Amino acid sequence: MLPSEEIDTPRGPARIDTDPPAGPTVAPGREAGVAPARAPAALLVLGHGAGGSVDAPDLLAVRDAAVTAGLTVIRVTQPYRVAGRRAPAPAGHLDEAWTAVLAALRERHTDVPTILVGGRSSGARVACRTAGAVGAAGVLALAFPLHPPGKPERSRAAELTTGLPTLVVNGDRDPFGVPGSGPGVQVVTRPGETHDLRRDPAGTAVVVRDWLRSHGWTTD
Known part of the structure; x- marks a missing residue:
C-alpha cells in the first residue's frame, strides 16, 4: 500500500489509501528485479x-x-471522518466531496481508462448516486441499505438504477433490507450475513472478483 494522502474537496480534505496491483510482471529477457510495474486493468474506488x-x-x-x-x-475516507466526526454529512455534501476526489483521481490516473466505483452501505449509495457524473464503468454496492430498519416504505431502490453494470452484495439477515435484481443490477445474497458482512469477508470478495472477471476488468 502506498502512503495515505489527502485530497482537497469543497467539504474539506478527504483521505485516500492506494493499493496498486499485486506483484510486478516480468517481461521476456528481463530479470525479476528490474521488471516494470504491473499496469492496472482498472481503477476501483471504494x-x-x-x-x-x-x-x-x-x-x-x-x-x-x-x-x-x-x-x-x-x-x-470522507472529509467528515477525516475531521474526526462519526455523524455522517448530508448526502449532498458526501456526493460533492466524492465527485471532487474522483475528478482528482482521473487526472492522476490518465493511463487507466476504466474506473469502477463502489463502497459499503452509505458509501455504496454515494457511488450509485454519482456513478454517471464521474464517468464510472460499473458500480459495486456492498451492504446496500435498501431502507431504514423497520421502514420498508422508505425504499432507496431507485438509487441503484444507474444504467451501469451494478453488483449488490447483501446479507440475508440485513435489517436494512435486500434489494431486488433489475436491468443491469445483479444481486447476490450472502447466507447468514448481517449488515456488516463480517461473517465471511473472503466469500464476499470471491463474488466481487468473479463479477469483475465477467466484465473483463481483471488481468488474471
Whole structure:
C-alpha cells in the first residue's frame, strides 16, 4: 500500500489509501528485479459506511482480491471522518466531496481508462448516486441499505438504477433490507450475513472478483 494522502474537496480534505496491483510482471529477457510495474486493468474506488472506516473487513477483503486480479484499489475516507466526526454529512455534501476526489483521481490516473466505483452501505449509495457524473464503468454496492430498519416504505431502490453494470452484495439477515435484481443490477445474497458482512469477508470478495472477471476488468 502506498502512503495515505489527502485530497482537497469543497467539504474539506478527504483521505485516500492506494493499493496498486499485486506483484510486478516480468517481461521476456528481463530479470525479476528490474521488471516494470504491473499496469492496472482498472481503477476501483471504494467508500466507507456512515460511521465506519475504509478498514471494514469486507472492504479489505475486496481490496485484496481486486489487487490480486490486477486492479488498483483506492479507498476514500470522507472529509467528515477525516475531521474526526462519526455523524455522517448530508448526502449532498458526501456526493460533492466524492465527485471532487474522483475528478482528482482521473487526472492522476490518465493511463487507466476504466474506473469502477463502489463502497459499503452509505458509501455504496454515494457511488450509485454519482456513478454517471464521474464517468464510472460499473458500480459495486456492498451492504446496500435498501431502507431504514423497520421502514420498508422508505425504499432507496431507485438509487441503484444507474444504467451501469451494478453488483449488490447483501446479507440475508440485513435489517436494512435486500434489494431486488433489475436491468443491469445483479444481486447476490450472502447466507447468514448481517449488515456488516463480517461473517465471511473472503466469500464476499470471491463474488466481487468473479463479477469483475465477467466484465473483463481483471488481468488474471
